[in-house]
Amino acid sequence: MAESFEDRYGPWAFVAGASMGIGRAFAHGAASRGLNVLMLARGAELLDATAREVAEQHGVQTRTLAADLASPEIGDLVAAASDDLEIGLFVYNAAIAPHGQFVDVALEHQLRSVAVNCATPVMLCNLLAGKMAVRGRGGIALISSLGALAGAVNFGTYNAGKAFQWILAETLWAELGPRGVDVTSMLVGATSGANYGYFQATLDTELCRNGDTDDPLERARWRLMNPATPAEVAEQLYRQLGDGPVCYTNASDALVGEATLRMARRDAVHMWEALQRTSTRAPEKQAL
Amino acid sequence: MAESFEDRYGPWAFVAGASMGIGRAFAHGAASRGLNVLMLARGAELLDATAREVAEQHGVQTRTLAADLASPEIGDLVAAASDDLEIGLFVYNAAIAPHGQFVDVALEHQLRSVAVNCATPVMLCNLLAGKMAVRGRGGIALISSLGALAGAVNFGTYNAGKAFQWILAETLWAELGPRGVDVTSMLVGATSGANYGYFQATLDTELCRNGDTDDPLERARWRLMNPATPAEVAEQLYRQLGDGPVCYTNASDALVGEATLRMARRDAVHMWEALQRTSTRAPEKQAL
Numbered sequence: 372m373a374e375s376f377e378d379r380y381g382p383w384a385f386v387a388g389a390s391m392g393i394g395r396a397f398a399h400g401a402a403s404r405g406l407n408v409l410m411l412a413r414g415a416e417l418l419d420a421t422a423r424e425v426a427e428q429h430g431v432q433t434r435t436l437a438a439d440l441a442s443p444e445i446g447d448l449v450a451a452a453s454d455d456l457e458i459g460l461f462v463y464n465a466a467i468a469p470h471g472q473f474v475d476v477a478l479e480h481q482l483r484s485v486a487v488n489c490a491t492p493v494m495l496c497n498l499l500a501g502k503m504a505v506r507g508r509g510g511i512a513l514i515s516s517l518g519a520l521a522g523a524v525n526f527g528t529y530n531a532g533k534a535f536q537w538i539l540a541e542t543l544w545a546e547l548g549p550r551g552v553d554v555t556s557m558l559v560g561a562t563s564g565a566n567y568g569y570f571q572a573t574l575d576t577e578l579c580r581n582g583d584t585d586d587p588l589e590r591a592r593w594r595l596m597n598p599a600t601p602a603e604v605a606e607q608l609y610r611q612l613g614d615g616p617v618c619y620t621n622a623s624d625a626l627v628g629e630a631t632l633r634m635a636r637r638d639a640v641h642m643w644e645a646l647q648r649t650s651t652r653a654p655e656k657q658a659l
Numbered sequence: 660m661a662e663s664f665e666d667r668y669g670p671w672a673f674v675a676g677a678s679m680g681i682g683r684a685f686a687h688g689a690a691s692r693g694l695n696v697l698m699l700a701r702g703a704e705l706l707d708a709t710a711r712e713v714a715e716q717h718g719v720q721t722r723t724l725a726a727d728l729a730s731p732e733i734g735d736l737v738a739a740a741s742d743d744l745e746i747g748l749f750v751y752n753a754a755i756a757p758h759g760q761f762v763d764v765a766l767e768h769q770l771r772s773v774a775v776n777c778a779t780p781v782m783l784c785n786l787l788a789g790k791m792a793v794r795g796r797g798g799i800a801l802i803s804s805l806g807a808l809a810g811a812v813n814f815g816t817y818n819a820g821k822a823f824q825w826i827l828a829e830t831l832w833a834e835l836g837p838r839g840v841d842v843t844s845m846l847v848g849a850t851s852g853a854n855y856g857y858f859q860a861t862l863d864t865e866l867c868r869n870g871d872t873d874d875p876l877e878r879a880r881w882r883l884m885n886p887a888t889p890a891e892v893a894e895q896l897y898r899q900l901g902d903g904p905v906c907y908t909n910a911s912d913a914l915v916g917e918a919t920l921r922m923a924r925r926d927a928v929h930m931w932e933a934l935q936r937t938s939t940r941a942p943e944k945q946a947l
Contacts, residue, residue: 446766472834474789478734481781489777489823493769493816501762522829522904528781531827535777539819541810541928546760616810617924632920636905640829 376609377405379553380460380510385409385453387440387495388465390418392564393514396601397462398422400609402429406460409453411436440465441486446494459506461499462608463492463536464514468529481528488532492539500547507551510612513540515556517591517624520631523643537617544616553613560591560624561598573650582623587630588642590623592649664897665693667841668748668798673697673741675728675783676753678706680852681802684889685750686710688897690717694748697741699724728753729774734782747794749787750896751780751824752802756817769816776820780827788835795839798900801828803844805879805912808919811931825905832904841901848879848912849886861938870911875918876930878911880937 384401388394389410398408402425410425412418415437422433436452438445467487469480492513503509518526519533540556547554579596581589599620611618619625631639672689676682677698686696690713698713700706703725710721724740726733755775757768780801791797806814807821828844835842862883870881887908899906907913919927 473784473831474792474834478782478785481785482778485773485778485781489819490770490773493773494766496761497766497769504762519826522826522831522833524830524833527827527830527834530830531777531823534822534826535819538807538810538822539815541924542812542815542818543761543810545810545812545928545932546762546815615925616928636829637903640833640904644833 375405379508380404380612381406381457383407383409383453383456383458384460384462385411385449385458385499386462386464387411387449387491388463388514390414390421393559393562393601393604394462394464395421395425396605397464397512397514397608398425398433399428399602400605401460401462402426402431402433404609405431407432407434407456409434409436409456409458411438411440411449411452413437413439440491441467441483443486443490445491446498449495450498457506458499459503459508460510460512461495462512462514463495465491466514466516466529466533468526470525472525473527476527484528484532488529489535492536496539496543500543500552503552504547504550509551510553511540511543511547512554512608512612513537513543513556514608515540515558515617517558517560517628517631518643519558520628521636521639521643523640523647525647541616555608555612555615556617557604557608557611558617558619558624558628559599559604560620560627561594562601562604562620563598564601575649578649585626587627588645591627591642591646594623594627595646595649663693667796668692668900669694669745671695671697671741671744671746672748672750673699673737673746673787674750674752675699675737675779676751676802678702678709681847681850681889681892682750682752683709683713684893685752685800685802685896686713686721687716687890688893689748689750690714690719690721692897693719695720695722695744697722697724697744697746699726699728699737699740701725701727728779729755729771731774731778733779734786737783738786745794746787747791747796748798748800749783749791750800750802751783753779754802754804754817754821756814758813760813761815764815772816772820776817777823780824784827784831788831788840791840792835792838797839798841799828799831799835800842800896800900801825801831801844802896803828803846803905805846805848805916805919806931807846808916809924809927809931811928811935813935829904843896843900843903844905845892845896845899846905846907846912846916847892848908848915849882850889850892850908851886852889863937866937873914875915876933879915879930879934882911882915883934883937
C-alpha cells in the first residue's frame with residue numbers, strides 16, 4: 372500500500388508565514404492531509420485566528436509562534452517552540468519585497484529582505500533538515516517565485532533572495548533526496564489574495580487577454596488577470612512535493628518559467644520589465 | 660572619439676577581495692587601464708604587498724582597507740575609507756564557500772557565507788551605486804560563478820549566494836543602465852590560482868580530455884584541466900563590462916552556462932553533481 376501523506380510528512384508540519392494568503396492555504400492543506408501544524412507569523416492576533424480556523428476545520432492540533440522572521444534569534448525561537456514536536460514537513464513561505472529602484476530603497480529594508488529571504492531559511496533548514504535526514508523521511512518546500520528566474524526592475528533584493536531559495540532548494544533536493552527527504556522550490560506566479568488587489572486594479576487589461584499563446588510575456592500577462600487561488604497553489608505544492616527540485620502552480624507558470632530560462636539573459640530581464648509595465652502604476656507592495 | 664576606460668570608470672576602482680587570485684587580477688587590470696585602486700581584503704600583510712605591487716607596476720595610487728566582508732559594519736568601514744574618493748568602478752569578488760553536505764556544515768559558517776555573498780554586496784551597492792547614477796557613469800561587477808546556475812551538492816549556501824549576486828546584478832543592470840552605469844555579473848568557471856591546486860591534483864584526468872564537444876558536462880570537465888588564468892578572467896570582465904547583465908570568461912563557460920539554463924532542472928542539478936565527481940575526492944575548500 373502506498374505510504375500516506377501523514378506517514379511520509381507527519382506528524383507535524385511547520386509553516387513559516389502562515390496567517391494569510393498562500394501561507395494560510397499551506398497550513399490548511401497540511402491539516403487537511405492529517406498533519407498537526409505549527410504556524411508562525413509576525414502578528415499574533417491574525418495568526419491565532421487562522422490557527423483556530425485550521426484546527427476546527429480539520430480536527431488537528433495547532434500551535435502558534437508569533438515572531439519576526441527577520442530576527443537573528445529566529446532559529447532559537449523556533450527551536451524552543453518545537454522542541455517537543457516531530458516536524459516532518461517544513462514550508463518556508465515568507466518574503467519581504469521592498470519595492471522601488473535599488474538605489475532608492477532604504478538599506479534597512481534591503482537588509483531585512485536579505486534576512487528573511489536568505490539567512491532565515493538557512494537557519495531553519497539547519498534546525499530541521501538534519502533531523503529529517505536521520506529519520507529518513509520528511510519534506511521541505513522553499514516557496515520561491517517566478518521572479519527568481521530573472522532580474523527586472525523595482526524588486527532587486529526580492530528577486531535575488533528568491534533566487535537564493537530556488538538554488539538552495541536544488542542543493543537540498545540533491546543532498547537529501549537520497550536520504551528520504553523530499554525537497555522542492557515552488558516558483559509561484561500571480562496569486563490572488565492579500566496585497567494583490569491593488570496591482571490587479573491598475574492592470575491594463577487589454578494587454579492581458581491572450582491565454583491561448585506560447586508567447587511567455589503574453590501568457591504571463593494573462594496570468595495577472597487570472598491569478599491562481601491560494602488553495603490551488605497549496606494543492607499543487609503538496610501534489611508535486613516529491614517530484615523534483617522545482618515545481619510550478621500550473622502549466623502557464625511552467626511555460627513562463629521555462630521560457631525565461633531559455634532566453635538570452637538580456638531578453639529575460641527585458642521581458643520581466645515589460646511585464647511590470649502591464650500595470651498602469653507600479654505595484655506598491657506586492658512582487659509578482 | 661570613444662570614451663576611454665578611465666573616463667568611463669575612473670578615477671578610482673574599488674575591488675573587494677583584492678589580495679590574491681582573480682581579485683588581485685581585477686586590481687591589476689583596473690590599474691593597467693589607468694585607475695587608482697582601493698583594495699579590500701581580510702589579511703593586511705598580503706593585501707599591502709599586493710597593493711604595493713599594483714602601484715609600482717602601473718604607476719597608480721592604491722589604498723588598502725583590511726576588513727572582514729562578513730562584518731555587519733562593513734558598509735561604514737568602506738564609507739570611511741573611501742569618503743574622499745570618487746569610485747567609478749566597483750568589483751565585488753568575495754565569497755565564502757563552506758564545503759560539505761548542508762546538514763553537516765556549522766550554522767555559523769553558513770551565515771558567514773550569507774553575509775559575504777548576499778548582505779554585503781547589498782550594503783556596498785547601496786553605498787556606491789546611487790552616487791554613480793547621479794554622476795551618470797560608472798561600472799559595477801558582481802563576480803558570480805557558473806555554480807549560481809544550479810544547485811548541486813556540497814556547496815549549498817555558496818551556490819545560492821552566487822545566484823543572489825547574479826539576479827541582483829541583472830536588476831541593477833536594468834535599473835542603472837539607462838542612467839549610464841554599466842553592470843554585469845561574470846559567471847566564472849574553473850580558474851587557476853589560490854586554493855585550486857588541491858582540486859586539480861585529484862582530478863580523474865581521463866574524464867577531462869574532450870574539449871572539442873558541445874556536451875556541457877564533457878566541456879565543463881575539460882575546463883577543470885584547462886582553468887582560465889586570473890589575468891584572462893580580469894581581461895574578459897573589463898572587455899564585457901558594458902555588454903549585458905551577465906558575461907562569461909570564455910566560450911566554453913558560455914556553452915556550459917547556457918546549456919545549464921536550458922536543461923530540465925533535475926538534469927541541470929545532476930550534471931553539476933556529476934561534475935563534482937570528476938575529482939577523485941571532493942574539493943575541500945574551493946567551489947567550482
